[in-house]
Amino acid sequence: EIVLTQSPGTLSLSPGERATLSCRASQSVSSSYLAWYQQKPGQAPRLLIYATSSRATGIPDRFSGSGSGTDFTLTISRLEPEDFVVYYCQQYNSSPWTFGQGTKVEIK
Amino acid sequence: QVQLVESGGDVVQPGRSLRLSCAASGFTFSSYGMHWVRQAPGKGLEWVAVIWGDGSNKYYADSVKGRFTISRDNSKNTLYLQMNSLRVEDTAIYYCATDGGADAFRIWGQGTMVTVSS
Numbered sequence: 001e002i003v004l005t006q007s008p009g010t011l012s013l014s015p016g017e018r019a020t021l022s023c024r025a026s027q028s029v030s031s032s033y034l035a036w037y038q039q040k041p042g043q044a045p046r047l048l049i050y051a052t053s054s055r056a057t058g059i060p061d062r063f064s065g066s067g068s069g070t071d072f073t074l075t076i077s078r079l080e081p082e083d084f085v086v087y088y089c090q091q092y093n094s095s096p097w098t099f100g101q102g103t104k105v106e107i108k
Numbered sequence: 109q110v111q112l113v114e115s116g117g118d119v120v121q122p123g124r125s126l127r128l129s130c131a132a133s134g135f136t137f138s139s140y141g142m143h144w145v146r147q148a149p150g151k152g153l154e155w156v157a158v159i160w161g162d163g164s165n166k167y168y169a170d171s172v173k174g175r176f177t178i179s180r181d182n183s184k185n186t187l188y189l190q191m192n193s194l195r196v197e198d199t200a201i202y203y204c205a206t207d208g209g210a211d212a213f214r215i216w217g218q219g220t221m222v223t224v225s226s
Binding site for chain 2: 031032035037039043044045046047050051056074088091092096097098099100101106
């Protein structure tokens with residue numbers, strides 16, 4: 001099983017700042033099968049980024065993804081008020097599909 | 109409109125059974141593998157099970173293997189999760205989601221709450 005470890009657990013920033021979220025895998029993950037999701041309180045997760053760096057439909061270009069092998073990053077270039085929520089990375093190459101434990105982005 | 113709608117969540121006692129449903133609309137259901145993902149209160153996301161579009165393959169998380177069964181009825185555009193021998197630790201919101209291959213879990217339902225408590 002591929003274990004994904006996200007850091008930091010909580011990120012305290014101000015609106016307009018840049019956010020960098022990390023996702024480290026216990027073994028190499030194909031770049032084609034690493035995704036990021038955003039989850040707002042009381043809502044289902046929403047796909048942000050798939051295949052490491054491809055934005056899902058309707059996702060603003062302030063969200064970007066990068067990485068390879070065991071280290072992946074989600075970057076939010078300029079935080080908007082609605083971005084202060086929880087983010088999960090996921091590998092979906094094979095069973096068992098696994099998620100990171102999440103990073104909460106909070107207002108400083 | 110592309111949509112997934114879960115139902116069947118309830119409060120049940122440990123050891124009992126429950127069946128969840130996920131009704132799909134707005135896309136060709138049989139062309140997509142389908143997943144169940146759960147989220148315990150205040151916790152992260154946990155993948156539960158997957159079924160191929162034609163139902164030919166199924167995989168389960170170790171935590172539910174032997175107790176849960178995923179199935180689908182493509183004629184009804186509906187996904188199911190039969191949950192037997194429920195445990196307190198199965199308490200969670202259960203989401204269904206599409207498997208878009210390289211496109212990840214593109215579509216999610218709103219979730220249905222399962223509470224296992226005596």
